[in-house]
Amino acid sequence: MATLELIQLSKKYGKTVWGAKDVNLKVDNGEFVVFLGPSGCGKTTTLRMIAGLEEVTIGKIFIDGKDVTYLEPRKREVSMVFQSYAVWPHMTVYENIAFPLKLKKMSKSEVDIIVKEVSEMVKIKEYLNRYPRQLSGGQRQRVALARALAVKPKIFLMDEPLSNLDAKLRVKMRTELKAIHNQTGATTIFVTHDQSEALSMADRIVVMRDGHIEQVGTPDDVYFDSENIFVAGFIGTPPTNFFEMNINVEKGKVKFFNEHLEFYLPDKIKNILKDYNKNKIILGIRPESFEIVDEKDKSYFTEKVLVVEPQGSHQIIALKIGEQIVKIIAPSFPKYKPNDVINIGFDEDRIMLFDIDNKKRVRG
Numbered sequence: 001m002a003t004l005e006l007i008q009l010s011k012k013y014g015k016t017v018w019g020a021k022d023v024n025l026k027v028d029n030g031e032f033v034v035f036l037g038p039s040g041c042g043k044t045t046t047l048r049m050i051a052g053l054e055e056v057t058i059g060k061i062f063i064d065g066k067d068v069t070y071l072e073p074r075k076r077e078v079s080m081v082f083q084s085y086a087v088w089p090h091m092t093v094y095e096n097i098a099f100p101l102k103l104k105k106m107s108k109s110e111v112d113i114i115v116k117e118v119s120e121m122v123k124i125k126e127y128l129n130r131y132p133r134q135l136s137g138g139q140r141q142r143v144a145l146a147r148a149l150a151v152k153p154k155i156f157l158m159d160e161p162l163s164n165l166d167a168k169l170r171v172k173m174r175t176e177l178k179a180i181h182n183q184t185g186a187t188t189i190f191v192t193h194d195q196s197e198a199l200s201m202a203d204r205i206v207v208m209r210d211g212h213i214e215q216v217g218t219p220d221d222v223y224f225d226s227e228n229i230f231v232a233g234f235i236g237t238p239p240t241n242f243f244e245m246n247i248n249v250e251k252g253k254v255k256f257f258n259e260h261l262e263f264y265l266p267d268k269i270k271n272i273l274k275d276y277n278k279n280k281i282i283l284g285i286r287p288e289s290f291e292i293v294d295e296k297d298k299s300y301f302t303e304k305v306l307v308v309e310p311q312g313s314h315q316i317i318a319l320k321i322g323e324q325i326v327k328i329i330a331p332s333f334p335k336y337k338p339n340d341v342i343n344i345g346f347d348e349d350r351i352m353l354f355d356i357d358n359k360k361r362v363r364g
């Protein structure tokens, strides 16, 4: 277990492409941190720099307070698990797990104890004599995990380790990985582009875009308290609904309006807007922050249902406001159908306001 600190970590590929730019991050002992972002945002580049597999262009990496920026990979005491399993095909499962331990010149009996311990932890004890080709993809990834765990690394680095597994197994492995993390307490950096994986596994999520960090926070922070429009739009399914609104204060009341919508927001909104001097703003409302209400006077607007997508545990209701499709999550009952006219309210404490120009959160 160890702490990790990245200071202005940057990687330039060739003359112009910054794979990662000015990444600053402190990871605590035992934390499970997830790098999340769309393809090409720099997750893997950053992870590979931590592992020592990619040269750093600018910046520093500290593991347990020690500068490892230019240290060769094996001396950093980190273990990496890849999307592609990367187990050795000509070795049995036992040999795969034992190999890095033998390199450390451990005795046969010490190796045996550790192999048994980690293979039990990742549930592959009964396959120790098999070769990787005799295993399923999920089992192979368990071997890779066991091998990484066996060396008791200071930091565990995982690059989309569940991406090659089928959807059901992925969800199962998430739980198992978290359970293993709870057991070992190993500081972990986990890369994924799957936001539900990130939300369900992370102590903290690092949301990245175009090589830099957009927000670092707990799953609740990034979900309920998104720092900017990118984060609010990237995290959540369906994503946050955004509305460009004009603001007008009339007789002390705050009116939000555009071509299709018009409503007054409660007085408390004035606190948020107290330093915001522009007359346009972006209103963000998550699909589950809406509420379908019976009485029109308790609603913010009334609209016709366009499409209903039942999901079992809830239903997603799509509306068309102007040219924009707005999605609302409602309980499974009552059932709605296309063309039903519904009154829509929302939880004012859950709305997010963003600056019309820089798209950052307006907090007051």
Ligand SMILES: Nc1ncnc2c1ncn2[C@@H]1O[C@H](COP(=O)(O)OP(=O)(O)OP(=O)(O)O)[C@@H](O)[C@H]1O
Residues within 6 Å of the ligand: 013, 014, 017, 018, 019, 020, 037, 038, 039, 040, 041, 042, 043, 044, 045, 046, 193
């Ligand atoms: N070896 C390389 N040479 C040039 N550019 C590279 C190289 N590796 C990565 N890049 C570029 O650096 C940026 C970040 O890539 P990176 O692989 O870190 O993204 P990622 O977030 O891990 O994406 P993905 O989820 O698709 O793996 C991208 O624009 C990518 O094209």
